Amino acid sequence: MPLISKFDPWRSGLCTCPPKLTFNPYTGCDHQCIYCYASSYIPNFKDCRLKKDLLLTLRREAAKLNGETVSIANSSDPYPRIETSEGLTRRCLEILVESNCRIQIITKSNVVARDDDLLSKVPATVALTITTDDDSLAKIIEPFAPLPSQRIKATQDLINSGIPVSVRIDPIIPNLNDNPKRLMATLASIGVKHITSSTYKAKPDNWHKLTQALPQVMEKIKPLYFQQGERVGGSTLLPKEYRYRILKSIREDAIVCGMQFGVCREGFPQLNTASCDGSWLLPKLDGE
Numbered sequence: 289m290p291l292i293s294k295f296d297p298w299r300s301g302l303c304t305c306p307p308k309l310t311f312n313p314y315t316g317c318d319h320q321c322i323y324c325y326a327s328s329y330i331p332n333f334k335d336c337r338l339k340k341d342l343l344l345t346l347r348r349e350a351a352k353l354n355g356e357t358v359s360i361a362n363s364s365d366p367y368p369r370i371e372t373s374e375g376l377t378r379r380c381l382e383i384l385v386e387s388n389c390r391i392q393i394i395t396k397s398n399v400v401a402r403d404d405d406l407l408s409k410v411p412a413t414v415a416l417t418i419t420t421d422d423d424s425l426a427k428i429i430e431p432f433a434p435l436p437s438q439r440i441k442a443t444q445d446l447i448n449s450g451i452p453v454s455v456r457i458d459p460i461i462p463n464l465n466d467n468p469k470r471l472m473a474t475l476a477s478i479g480v481k482h483i484t485s486s487t488y489k490a491k492p493d494n495w496h497k498l499t500q501a502l503p504q505v506m507e508k509i510k511p512l513y514f515q516q517g518e519r520v521g522g523s524t525l526l527p528k529e530y531r532y533r534i535l536k537s538i539r540e541d542a543i544v545c546g547m548q549f550g551v552c553r554e555g556f557p558q559l560n561t562a563s564c565d566g567s568w569l570l571p572k573l574d575g576e
């Protein structure tokens with residue numbers, strides 16, 4: 289099983305990402321977001337662990353890259369809490385910046401700004417996930433991830449270092465964080481050029497955790513999911529028109545703020561004003 293593989297988000301037919309490769313430095317993630325999708329697939333997901341012979345294998349595979357975009361990471365965060373002591377993602381970046389590739393980082397951690405020196409050496413972009421600008425709400429739904437205020441600060445630091453940043457407002461949960469107007473105005477004011485958004489997709493595991501943490505909110509939206517919603521793959525989604533309405537409204541606010549917009553695995557490619565994952569922000573390679 290190669291470390292760097294073709295990006296194929298759970299074989300979702302709804303994905304509109306341009307072709308890219310993906311690589312997860314860690315198995316599992318210790319941020320423990322209660323809406324996490326990956327924890328339904330990967331056993332003991334919250335016990336973040338290292339992969340055997342990771343650096344050796346990565347060095348071998350990275351030597352074969354030929355200008356592809358490597359997205360880090362899509363099944364787990366490349367900056368879990370243990371990255372501060374292990375430094376594994378940093379060591380992977382040291383290898384990748386010596387190879388012929390572009391790098392897209394997807395994370396919920398401000399620690400990514402530590403690696404701006406490496407990310408400046410290759411065409412790179414960072415997608416920071418910021419679901420809300422309310423630190424106290426984030427403490428409930430993303431209990432061990434850095435606070436949104438720290439992520440906004442990291443966004444600013446990266447942009448100041450010349451690294452383009454997009455922000456994922458994902459997942460959107462009705463009656464909880466479905467009006468991110470203020471957050472988007474803040475992001476636009478610090479130079480963010482792209483927003484990607486996506487509605488919450490219910491799975492038994494994450495629905496249970498959300499219901500325990502936010503019983504009133506989840507009770508209220510339960511019929512939307514389980515009476516009127518639609519099944520896609522192994523998930524239950526909000527009704528199509530409802531999703532469209534929320535995402536269209538976020539899109540309009542993003543455009544008003546001067547930002548591009550994309551949706552993630554929703555089936556509404558017509559809402560994308562640029563490549564959905566923000567990869568259009570990647571600086572061009574020499575000769576392009």
Ligand code: SF4
Binds near residue numbers: 318319323363396433
């Ligand atoms: S950061 Fe991502 S992978 Fe980690 S727990 Fe949260 S949603 Fe799951």
